[in-house]
Amino acid sequence: MDRYRSRDHKSKPREDIQLMCKRDAEDSWEAAEGRKHARPERDVSALSSVPRILSTRAALYERDFPVYKQPVEVGCFSLDSRRTFFNDARQLRYYVEPDRKPKLDLREGYRERYVRRDERVKENLDHLLTWILANRSKLPSRPAASSSLLELDVDIVTWRGHLTKLLTTPYETQEGWQLAVTKFGGTLYVSEVETEAARQSRESRTERHDEMMYWGYKFEQYTCADEVGACPNPGGVVNTNEAFCTVVQTRLGPHKLLFSGEVDCRDPDPLAPPAPSCYIELKTSAEIRMPKQRRNFLRYKLLKWWAQSFLPGVPRIIAGFRDSDGTVVSVETYHTSTIPQIIKSEYNSWKPTVCMNFCFDFLSFAKTAAIEDDPRVVYLFSWEPNRDVIYSVHRDSPYTFLPEWYVRQMMSLPK
Ligand code: A3P
Ligand code: MG
Numbered sequence: 001m002d003r004y005r006s007r008d009h010k011s012k013p014r015e016d017i018q019l020m021c022k023r024d025a026e027d028s029w030e031a032a033e034g035r036k037h038a039r040p041e042r043d044v045s046a047l048s049s050v051p052r053i054l055s056t057r058a059a060l061y062e063r064d065f066p067v068y069k070q071p072v073e074v075g076c077f078s079l080d081s082r083r084t085f086f087n088d089a090r091q092l093r094y095y096v097e098p099d100r101k102p103k104l105d106l107r108e109g110y111r112e113r114y115v116r117r118d119e120r121v122k123e124n125l126d127h128l129l130t131w132i133l134a135n136r137s138k139l140p141s142r143p144a145a146s147s148s149l150l151e152l153d154v155d156i157v158t159w160r161g162h163l164t165k166l167l168t169t170p171y172e173t174q175e176g177w178q179l180a181v182t183k184f185g186g187t188l189y190v191s192e193v194e195t196e197a198a199r200q201s202r203e204s205r206t207e208r209h210d211e212m213m214y215w216g217y218k219f220e221q222y223t224c225a226d227e228v229g230a231c232p233n234p235g236g237v238v239n240t241n242e243a244f245c246t247v248v249q250t251r252l253g254p255h256k257l258l259f260s261g262e263v264d265c266r267d268p269d270p271l272a273p274p275a276p277s278c279y280i281e282l283k284t285s286a287e288i289r290m291p292k293q294r295r296n297f298l299r300y301k302l303l304k305w306w307a308q309s310f311l312p313g314v315p316r317i318i319a320g321f322r323d324s325d326g327t328v329v330s331v332e333t334y335h336t337s338t339i340p341q342i343i344k345s346e347y348n349s350w351k352p353t354v355c356m357n358f359c360f361d362f363l364s365f366a367k368t369a370a371i372e373d374d375p376r377v378v379y380l381f382s383w384e385p386n387r388d389v390i391y392s393v394h395r396d397s398p399y400t401f402l403p404e405w406y407v408r409q410m411m412s413l414p415k
Contacts, residue, residue, distance in 0.1 A: 073274070178193040180192070252356065
């Protein structure tokens with residue numbers, strides 16, 4: 001079966017084609033967004049052969065593993081406790097191994113020493129765009145149509161987290177997503193839009209859930225030091241505004257990717273391999289006691305952990321398993337490269353090749369759809385579990401996310 005399905009309009013007169021396409025776009029738009037923003041607009045008459053939907057059925061993506069080049073770190077940046085950008089590694093922390101049977105109380109400090117990032121503030125790709133402007137001379141560029149426009153020799157610019165969502169889509173049964181795509185200077189910029197369901201869930205988060213979110217950061221505080229050779233400081237403040245982000249370049253089939261992701265810490269050994277191979281991902285998870293818990297862990301959690309770390313080439317994941325009181329009672333290391341073997345023997349398990357091929361095909365689909373090169377145009381891709389990926393087009397709408405400062409500077413750059 002075809003993953004892409006374009007509608008067969010061959011037998012219809014031209015006005016009908018236009019009407020049908022327009023109505024379809026509006027229907028999908030209403031379903032996804034409940035008429036909150038401006039209506040999508042586009043003359044799709046020239047696009048009747050362009051695929052309009054993408055299936056997410058896992059069985060369609062079971063082909064050979066695509067080429068995915070070893071990611072190369074091209075830079076990094078830091079965000080401080082007030083979310084200010086720095087073009088350096090000042091927030092990078094160093095891993096300090098806890099006991100194998102520790103007793104780390106993840107609840108400690110939740111009320112007194114927890115500063116949460118304001119999740120209502122939508123940063124879109126802004127920090128990554130700031131990094132691009134600050135490092136443009138280091139980035140590969142290609143000859144541009146206009147002599148003053150800097151064209152990056154990159155097809156896709158995005159956050160690692162957005163790609164993780166794409167990788168896990170064929171197996172996701174709970175949460176949909178929306179990705180805004182803008183083509184500018186020949187590059188597709190991909191930025192997530194919070195879905196209505198995600199907004200409601202964020203706004204109605206229980207105190208228990210909020211505390212459990214803290215636990216992951218608290219584990220980081222117990223296992224990371226600010227300097228090589230220093231000790232962690234569990235008495236400090238947990239501030240989720242602070243971040244260290246790596247920027248990597250790689251290629252998925254023909255798609256040249258530039259993306260950034262937050263990194264928890266690095267191996268403190270100065271002889272460790274260069275980034276991203278020295279980076280370590282920290283995770284927490286509930287202790288596994290029953291076969292069903294183990295099955296769920298392998299099926300759902302390891303899929304997300306693998307996707308998140310495989311994308312930027314982070315080789316090690318250190319997991320703290322906590323009891324029901326939020327105390328970490330054991331610590332295990334997972335090697336990202338061996339996770340596919342761990343889950344292989346599970347009945348009806350997820351497959352890395354399905355994840356990567358779906359991402360590959362989504363990017364091809366987005367490239368085919370997003371033809372107009374204009375920073376004010378957004379192609380909004382929407383997906384809900386058990387549905388196909390659909391898209392609608394929006395000009396000068398609230399979805400526009402490439403900031404003027406970025407567009408202006410990219411258009412007036414000395415190359
Ligand atoms: P865990 O990973 O131990 O769950 P990350 O692991 O990606 O570095 O994120 C650090 C922590 O942020 C997570 O720790 C978790 O506590 C919190 N977190 C991140 N994404 C989350 C999400 N979608 N929902 C709830 N908590 C999240
Ligand atoms: Mg982590």
